[in-house]
Amino acid sequence: MLRRFKQYFQKITKAHSQRRQKIMTIDQHIVTVGPTNYYVSRALITDVPEMLAIEKAVYAGKTPWDENAFKTELRRQSGRFYIVMRHNDRLCAFCGCAFDDRRQDAHITNIAVHPDFQNQGLGRFMMQAMIKRAAYLAYRTVTLEVRYSNVAAQRLYTNIGFEKAGIKKRYYFGDHEDAIDMTYHLPVATSDD
Template sequence: MLRKFKEYFHKLTTNHDQHRQQVMTIDQHIVQVGATGYYFSRALITDVPEMLAIERAVYAGKTPWDENAFKTELRRQSGRFYVVMRHEDRLVAFCGCAFDDRRQDAHITNIAVHPEFQGRGLGHFLMREMIKRAQRLAYRTVTLEVRYSNVDAQQLYLELGFEKSGIKKRYYFGDHEDAIDMTYRLPVMAND
């Protein structure tokens, strides 16, 4: 009886791991956003300097995450999914997400679009990609925190269907700005 249970459990977890690996695969590397083609791929350790440069451009010379934080996230073998977008070999946007099977939540850890490429739909594209993957994993929610002062990002998230679900007081390191919690509730679907 125990042997049969172990076989069943092994099959169940193996199938889950294979499904998760398929969900985290990027099939089409060239994506069209508006009239422009972008190279879309998983983030690599070698992308970190350009990711930090985007953060500096977006956050007035500051980097909310440092090099070690990004490298630690990218080295994690499971539960993390970071993607980048390039235009003419220049990294112009990135997004990271922590996928938590236990909570059935995909938490957006970081998203940034270089100011020269903002307003072109890249943030929307990246968010939709993470939402699609959470749907395919049959998760319940996609969550994130956004600066209280970042009304443009809040507007994007609201347009995507996120709702404001709380406030974290003095959340951000350095300036201690409040964060707004936002939640996207995924429709209940059958597994594909």
């Protein structure tokens, strides 16, 4: 009986590991968002300077994350997935997510779209890419924090299906602005999946 349980456990562990490996990769490819083609790939350490430039453009010259924070995230071997979107070799957007098997939650750690490319569907595309990966892993939720003052992002997340779940007082480093916790509830996986 114990041997059969071990075999069963190894089988499901291997299957989960293969599924997880699949979601942590992305074929470098061209996607069409609206009328424009973008090149999508996994973020690399060499992308960090451009990611920081996008943050400065989005956050009035500030970078909520510094170079070391991005590099630490990108070096993690498991549980992190970052994508970048390019148009004509220019980095125009990026999104990162932490996948937590124990909590069955995919937490959006960072998302930014350069102002020159905002309101063109890139944020929605990246969010949906992370939601699809979480659904593939049969997770229960996708979560994120958003600045209380960032009404445009809140509207996007609500339109996608996120719900406000609470407020984190004085959450952001530097200006101590409050953050709104938001949660997207994934459909419960059935045994047929």
